[in-house]
Amino acid sequence: MLRPWTLDDVPRMVLLFNTAEMDRWTPLAHPFDEDVATAYVENAHRGLQSGVLQLAITREGGDPLGELLMFGTEEDRTCEFAYAVGSEHRGEALAARSVRAVLPVACEAGYLRARLRVAVDNAPSQRVAAAAGFTLTDEPLQRRERKGYVLQMATWRRPLL
Numbered sequence: 001m002l003r004p005w006t007l008d009d010v011p012r013m014v015l016l017f018n019t020a021e022m023d024r025w026t027p028l029a030h031p032f033d034e035d036v037a038t039a040y041v042e043n044a045h046r047g048l049q050s051g052v053l054q055l056a057i058t059r060e061g062g063d064p065l066g067e068l069l070m071f072g073t074e075e076d077r078t079c080e081f082a083y084a085v086g087s088e089h090r091g092e093a094l095a096a097r098s099v100r101a102v103l104p105v106a107c108e109a110g111y112l113r114a115r116l117r118v119a120v121d122n123a124p125s126q127r128v129a130a131a132a133g134f135t136l137t138d139e140p141l142q143r144r145e146r147k148g149y150v151l152q153m154a155t156w157r158r159p160l161l
Contacts, residue, residue, distance in 0.1 A: 001058050001059065001060055001061050002055040002056065002057060002058070002068060002098055002101060002102065003055060003056050003058060003061055004044065004045065004048065004054075004055060004056070005040070005041040005044045005045075005054065005055070005056050005064070005067075006041065007038065007041055009037075009041065009056060009063075009064050010034055010037040010038055010041065011034070011037075012063050012064050013032070013037040013040065013041075013064065014032060014033060014034055014037050015086070016064060016065075016066065016067075016084075016086040017032040017037070017084070018030070018031055018032040018033065019087065021087060022084060023147060024149055025084075025119060025122055025125070025151075026082075026084050027146055027147075028040075028084070030147065040054075047071075051071070051072060051109060052069070052070070052071045052072075053068070053069060053070040053071070053102065053105070054067060054068075054069050055067065055068050055069075055098075055102075057083075057085065057094050057095070057098050064086075065085060065086055065089040065094055066083065066084050066085030066086055066089060066094055066095065066098075067083065067084050068081065068082075068083050068095070068098040068099065068102060069081065069082040069083070070102055070105070070106060072111075073115065075113070075115075077110060077111050077112040077113065078111060078112070078113040078114065078115055079106050079109070079111040079113075079114050079115075080114070080115050080116065080117065081099050081102070081114060081115075081116055081132075082116070082117075083095040083098060083099065083125075083128065090124065093131060095125075095128040095132075096128045096131035096132040099128070099132040100132055100133070103160060106160055107160050107161065111160055112159065112160055112161060113157060113158070113159055113160060114134070114157065114158050114159075114160055115134075115155055115156060115157050116129050116132075116134055116155070116156040116157075117142060117144075117153040117154070117155055117156075118153065118154055118156055119151045119152065119153055119154075120141065120152045120153070120154050121152075126154075126156075129156040132158070133158050134156035134157060134158045135156060135157060135158060136154060136155075136156050137154075137155045137156065137157055139154075139155040141153060141154055142155070
């Protein structure tokens, strides 16, 4: 089940997101402490007003296990997804199931296509992309430099209709 973040989630968010792995693969702040988590929850609530979804991945609405994001892109009628799952919950198909669950929401919002940008050396995230029905494209790699890391991002796509 996906649900909005709440301030009650802040301690769990710190446990999920304040890791070296999250630092490497995501744009999340590091260290990800309680102040950062609180601001993140507040920003997620503001984002909902503009169609940006930042949702906690849960089991039946309980403690967060990860996050799913959906947001518009510079491409006409194309949305992008991103996801992060806590290390203790990897391999449970939570991210792929979460992406698939939000595809109807993307359609209702008027999007025709979805994309993912996945680091070429992030094999677990590539498996999520494939499991969620995305196909790797031959588009040029996108170079992203952040927090001292250089990532080569491949583009994955899927139609929504």
